[in-house]
Amino acid sequence: MTVIRLSVLYPRTEGATFDHDYYRDKHIPMVAGQWGVSDVEIDRGLDGLYVAAAHFRFESIEAMKTAMSRGDGKAIGADVVNYTTIKPVMQTSEVSG
């Protein structure tokens, strides 16, 4: 079975801040609620390029697209300023193993 991982990665950026508590307790629950997704993991970067990340799992690319289209993209985007100034990068992957 194919599983799709959507990773949202926040590059460590000189001078930027990241409110991990807000991200974990407010932002991700809002996004997961809007998308109707329960399978999400949240990372606090300890070492490496990224200061934080979220990883959502979907049964397929179609399920991912459907979930994302369900969300209010404007509201999700507007909430980002509440926890960081970093612009995230997105990665979509097929998971095995």
Add this chain to the structure above:
Amino acid sequence: MTVIRLSVLYPRTEGATFDHDYYRDKHIPMVAGQWGVSDVEIDRGLDGLYVAAAHFRFESIEAMKTAMSRGDGKAIGADVVNYTTIKPVMQTSEVSG
């Protein structure tokens, strides 16, 4: 409980190749065997910066260090040419949610 994710990320690189079958069937099983780790996921990048990735989970930073010290780093490194010319980047994170 804290869970640690060690991600090994292979940046998509112009002209480089990546043998996903070898990585999944040979390289990662060798590394996981040497490290004594069973919790690993392998990604084939569909869209984004990375063409492939592996994510190992450990109970703690100490458990990660112990596992890695168990492995034959030279043999692991020498096997990389068998599947890619891409130099991976490492990310260590604390996982929640």
